[in-house]
Amino acid sequence: MRNKPRLDSIDRAILFHLQQDGRLTNVELAKRVGLTPPPCLRRVKRLEADGVITGYRARIDPIAAGLGLEVIVSIEVGVTDLQTLDGLEATIAGYEEVIELRRLFGTPDYLMRVLVADHAAYEEFQTKKIIGIPGVARVISHLTMKKIKVHD
Template identity: 80%
Template sequence: MSNERELDRIDRDILFHLQQDGRLTNVELAKRVGLTPPPCLRRVKRLEEAGIITGYRARINPEAFGRGLEVTVSIEVSVSDLKTLEGLESTIAAYEEVVEFRRVFGTPDYYLRVLVADYAAYEAFQTSKIIGIPGVARVISQPTMKKIKVID
């Protein structure tokens, strides 16, 4: 089960329902996908062993713990030496405010998704933690106006 073509309708239904609620019992999941519990559990285990299901986690409401402002940040770098880039990546990845961090092809070089309390907290984050990292040439920040669709 190493590629998408090998997933049938039931596998896709299992994935859909587990993405909606990872805490479903096997009995409830089986009922939703039209199986009895034993074959449903075998399919879930196969999906896990194949690396298609990589884990289960709780989704947290950022506003409930003081992180109501989400900012998408693009970063352009001014260097190309691997050591500096690795340092930049490890530094930024370690920040608890950064919930997603991607290196992309083209310009900009990186995208971050940052969660903070408010605009003052974001300003403090950017000025004290991002600006000044060796290799950072340009930072562009885009606060989120409205979330329309989010798939965790």
């Protein structure tokens, strides 16, 4: 087990600013956190090496990308053997429509977020990809009325 890195207020400021804009130049980031560029870069490299910063990515507007429907899906399974659960997880995680998959304690067994173009695309995804997976006993779909707070 890895030791948990100690983060000071400057490390936390670096993380905050990079979460807001991962494309900040080192010079701009250093200015925002009150450092000169060389020590700022050393800290960013250390945060990456320690696994605190795990990567950088582009945030995509789903509607602009033609994926205007997000569905939260609860899945209950009817089996308890690990081989079936591993297969179920691998299958679901491999679908491009699935943007998040979590195994939960209690009921439901899994929670996933799905992004698709529209209701017809979701119906096809659920009926042709999810329902037939061995072990899936129940699928409950939740459509979002309004997003209040989202952490990317």
